[in-house]
Amino acid sequence: MNAPLSASLPPGNLAEAPSGPLAIEAIGLVKRFEGTLAVDGVDLAVPQGAIYGVLGPNGAGKTTTLRMLLGIIDPDEGVRRVFGHERPHDIARLIGYLPEERGLYPSMKADEAIAFLGALRGVPLAEGRRRGRELLEEHGLGHAADKTIRQLSKGMAQTVQLLGTLVxxxxxxxxxxPFSGLDAINQGKLEAMIRRLAAEGTTVIFSTHVIAHAERLxxxxAIIAGGKVPYAGSVDAARDRIPAQVRLETASPDGAWRAALPADARSEGRYWLFSLPESGIEPLLRALIEGNAGILSLSIERAGLHDAFVEIAGEAAARALQENSVTEQGR
Known part of the structure; x- marks a missing residue:
């Protein structure tokens, strides 16, 4: 019997042990290419039915990790399981995969392209055509069913390939x-599609170098940088690694109440900025009121996933991530 991942991993490799059955689990995955270490000891645990992101800059090891998880390439070291199976090819019909390198036959009609991809996963061609037309209608592309791939826009062709992944x-x-090369409208449609899949119980894992997609979805x-995963866990737990920030505006510029502010408090014009005290905001509020600070405004701002990424992966990885995003927007 396979041991559960939480029992197999050394302490600290995962930010938290997920509860419930797992769709994907990886223990110490290592991959080298011609002596170069591309992935170095990756641990992952993806619960069934979750939307899970692999976040990192280009060249960090995201694609290599996904291909090892799917059995497209084998790890040099470590174990990967998909729905408990150590040989993902044995359950290929349970998996849909959209590679980073898009590719459809240009002369194929849209519904035939979807049917062809479905046939690779055991769907009879006639049934694939029927499902393909249904999917195209469902996603507002019914008019494109009889058009060839070369007649479609880039966004429409990418949607057809995605539907072929789901047929x-x-x-x-x-x-x-999956968001690479899509305009804002098609990115929004893809996000809605991912949410719908998860609502139906499908597990979705995607790689990205755009933090906003991971934070929203x-x-x-798993944050990956330099082939390592310094963090794998919930988005909330990643954000909670950085204390929330308090922004305080007072009518009184000075007074005995100043002694109640935390040690890291700094002034910026009319405002004081500081980390939320471990004791919470209520004791500080009492001290400010009793000291006649004259509170004009007070807000508590929780750290975003970008701040957490910088804290976990470092500024160099964050800069690389930003450069990837800028390059993508300029295409």
């Missing part, structure tokens, strides 16, 4: 940089 109704969908993330 066999997989339980696990793996998307490698994911319950859990």
């Amino acid at each position: 066999h109704r997989p339980r696990l969908v793996v998307l490698d940089e 994911c319950e859990g993330v």
Whole structure:
């Protein structure tokens, strides 16, 4: 019997042990290419039905990690399991995979392209065509069913390939940089599609170098940099690594109440900025009121996933992530 991941991993490799059955688990995955270490000891645990992001700059090891998880390439070291199976090819019909390198036959009609991809996962061609037309209608592309791929816009062609990833109704969908090359409208449609899949019980894991997508969509993330995963766990736990920041505006510029402010408090014009005290905001509020500070405004701002990424992966990785995003927007 396979041991559960939480029992197999050394302490500290995961930010938290997920509860419930897992769709994907990885223990100490290592991959080298011609002597170069591309992935160095990756541990992951993705609960069934979750939306999970693999977040990191280009070249960090995201694609190599996903390909090892799916059995496209084998790790040099470590164990990977998909729905408990150590040989993902044995359950290929349960998996839908959209690679980073998009590719459809240009002369194929849209519904035929979807049917062809479904046939690779065991769906009869006639059934694939029927499902393909249904999916195209459902996603507002019914008019494109009889058009060839070369007649479609880039965004429409990418949607057709994504629908081909879903036509066999997989339980696990793996998307490698799915937002790359899409305009804002199509990115929004893809986000809605991912949410709908998860609502239906499908597990979705996607890689991205755009923090906003992961923050909006994911319950859990793995942050990957330099082939290592310094953090894997919930988005909330990642953000909670950085204390919330308090922004305080007072009518009184000075007074005995100043002694109640935390040691890291700094003034910026009319405002005081400081970390939320461990004791919470209520004791500080009492001291400010009793000291006649004259509170004009007070807000508590929780750290975002970008701040957490910088804290966990370092400024160099964060800069690389930002450069990837700028390059993507300029295309």
